[in-house]
Amino acid sequence: MFKISKGWNCVTYLGDNLLMAENPTSSGEIRTEAVERHYRMGEATICAVDGITLNVAAGAFVALLGSSGSGKSSLLNLIAGLDRPTAGAVIVDGRNLAGMTGEELSRYRRLRVGMVFQAFNLISSMTLLENVELPMRFAEVARGERTERARASLERVGLGGRLTHHPSQLSGGEQQRAAIARALANRPSLLLADEPTGNLDSHTGGEILDLLHESNRQFGMTVVMVTHEHALAEQYAQRLVFLSDGKVVAERQNVPRGSIPNSAGL
Ligand code: ADP
Ligand code: MG
Numbered sequence: 145m146f147k148i149s150k151g152w153n154c155v156t157y158l159g160d161n162l163l164m165a166e167n168p169t170s171s172g173e174i175r176t177e178a179v180e181r182h183y184r185m186g187e188a189t190i191c192a193v194d195g196i197t198l199n200v201a202a203g204a205f206v207a208l209l210g211s212s213g214s215g216k217s218s219l220l221n222l223i224a225g226l227d228r229p230t231a232g233a234v235i236v237d238g239r240n241l242a243g244m245t246g247e248e249l250s251r252y253r254r255l256r257v258g259m260v261f262q263a264f265n266l267i268s269s270m271t272l273l274e275n276v277e278l279p280m281r282f283a284e285v286a287r288g289e290r291t292e293r294a295r296a297s298l299e300r301v302g303l304g305g306r307l308t309h310h311p312s313q314l315s316g317g318e319q320q321r322a323a324i325a326r327a328l329a330n331r332p333s334l335l336l337a338d339e340p341t342g343n344l345d346s347h348t349g350g351e352i353l354d355l356l357h358e359s360n361r362q363f364g365m366t367v368v369m370v371t372h373e374h375a376l377a378e379q380y381a382q383r384l385v386f387l388s389d390g391k392v393v394a395e396r397q398n399v400p401r402g403s404i405p406n407s408a409g410l
Contacts, residue, residue: 171202171203172202172256172333172365173200173202173236174199174223174234174235174236175198175199175236176196176223176232178232179195179219180193180196180230180231181193181215181229182230192218193219194391195390196232200368202237202364204367204383205367205380205383206382206385207370207376207380207381207383209377210386211388214390215391217370220336220338220368220370223236224259224334225249225250228241228249236252237333254330255330258327258335259335259336260327261337261339262339262342263343264320264323264343268311270310271307272325273308275311275322275326276322278326278329279326285330297326297328298322298325300328301322301324303321306318316343317348317352321351334365334366334367335365336368337367337369337370338370339371340353340356340369340371341376349373349376350379357400369381378398381400382400384398
């Protein structure tokens, strides 16, 4: 059995695929406070994120919507710790990412954040098993354990029969499922997805969203998903946040169709 608790620090391997996280304070709550990200382009300054204050409860499933260029990816990258804000704060479980050292931020990314991208971003020269093991190598998980966890993770997303395939030998949907397995490898408390269905047909996109939804429900991880697709957002997210010109212009609660809102109450 594969049991993953919320939390990201001090994961204990108890044998036989039984895992327990020991840090009850790592729940995946996100707050941004008047966060800004400006890009300098010669003389011009682009305010890609222009004063966004947002609260995402631990365990919530939130969709970020907005037209191209509205700042969705820039905001997601700030939450992921891939980028630093020009001003304001990004606070995850009470810690401001803007105040972290480079080393702390890379530890945060490694252990607490799982990311999924539109273009899958698997490493083409590696097998699926190696791709999924990679974040665990960076997290210094022992070899035997990481192979076992990678295998279990790929089985969970229905790719148990593709362990030694390379990404180019798989369909887009299969590649994205492998990317989700990789994102989940270190049991992050945040799963951040940037247009995860952007390169997939709608049926396959639905399957991918089912997986994100299942991770949210089963492991209680917070999911923030950027998408263009209203219908998908309405089907899966508990809250829709609309961006325009780097600002939040509307927000609304949503009852995901066919699923029960979870206890985060968002
Ligand atoms: P979205 O994901 O909603 O399409 P982005 O966050 O990618 O939007 O971009 C928001 C704005 O910031 C756009 O105008 C984009 O051109 C600009 N931008 C994004 N990344 C950079 C960058 N690295 N350098 C300069 N401008 C950027
Ligand atoms: Mg984008």
